[in-house]
Amino acid sequence: MSAPIEHGNNKPPEAGAAETEIHVFERDPGDPQRKHVNPLLKLVLELGPLMVFFFANARGAWISERVPFLADIGGPIFVGTACFMIATAIALTASWMLTRTLPIMPLLSGVIVLIFGALTLWLQDETFIKVKPTIINTMFGVILLGGLLFKKSFLGYVFDSAFKLDAEGWRILTFRWGLFFLLMALINEVIWRNFSTDFWITFKVWGNMPLSIVFTLMQLPLMQRHALPEEVEQKQA
Numbered sequence: 001m002s003a004p005i006e007h008g009n010n011k012p013p014e015a016g017a018a019e020t021e022i023h024v025f026e027r028d029p030g031d032p033q034r035k036h037v038n039p040l041l042k043l044v045l046e047l048g049p050l051m052v053f054f055f056a057n058a059r060g061a062w063i064s065e066r067v068p069f070l071a072d073i074g075g076p077i078f079v080g081t082a083c084f085m086i087a088t089a090i091a092l093t094a095s096w097m098l099t100r101t102l103p104i105m106p107l108l109s110g111v112i113v114l115i116f117g118a119l120t121l122w123l124q125d126e127t128f129i130k131v132k133p134t135i136i137n138t139m140f141g142v143i144l145l146g147g148l149l150f151k152k153s154f155l156g157y158v159f160d161s162a163f164k165l166d167a168e169g170w171r172i173l174t175f176r177w178g179l180f181f182l183l184m185a186l187i188n189e190v191i192w193r194n195f196s197t198d199f200w201i202t203f204k205v206w207g208n209m210p211l212s213i214v215f216t217l218m219q220l221p222l223m224q225r226h227a228l229p230e231e232v233e234q235k236q237a
Helices: 013-019 039-058 060-066 068-072 076-099 104-123 127-149 167-194 197-206 208-218 220-225 229-236
Strands: none
Touching: 039 060, 039 076, 039 104, 039 197, 060 068, 060 076, 076 104, 076 127, 076 197, 104 127, 127 167, 127 197, 167 197, 167 208, 167 220, 197 208, 208 220
């Protein structure tokens, strides 16, 4: 005789499991369950640690006087590195608290910041923190260009909350950003090897940022041509 069938729970076990599934990393750009952060707040979380690094290096002696344990770390570049690491950890924590996921690109950058920052402080050698932008930009460039070989655009993970493009638009934009990252890696190598530490830090904040903004503005015609219809309608409303 067959066992009785219970009708009290009609939901398949798989469905219940899916609802409680935890996503550590941010969902795909097209996933309807992907949580979005305000673009301005997202910009603050991504650029904030860099601004902290610049300020801490410029006012390293002032900070060391008010935070005694930082005085044992070393000169301004080392104080700035320590503050950079702390700010990066705070930014990633804030992203997790807001979305319960970790943004992929900032996470990769943050891991490198923590690793090379720790090496900088441990070995008292500023070379490690100077090489970090070269490694990050090269990695991002290789990831973006490499993704195109498999017909995938990873740029959507960064910009999907700001605008929507068709497949061809994402492909072209990803290719351009991939080349831009490689160019920035080359520029960083030239500057840190041939100029002073203060000049390198100044360029890192006030040179990298304007170049990125100018490059982004140059992509506006492309983004307008390849914007999805609903995106165009929203902008015209």
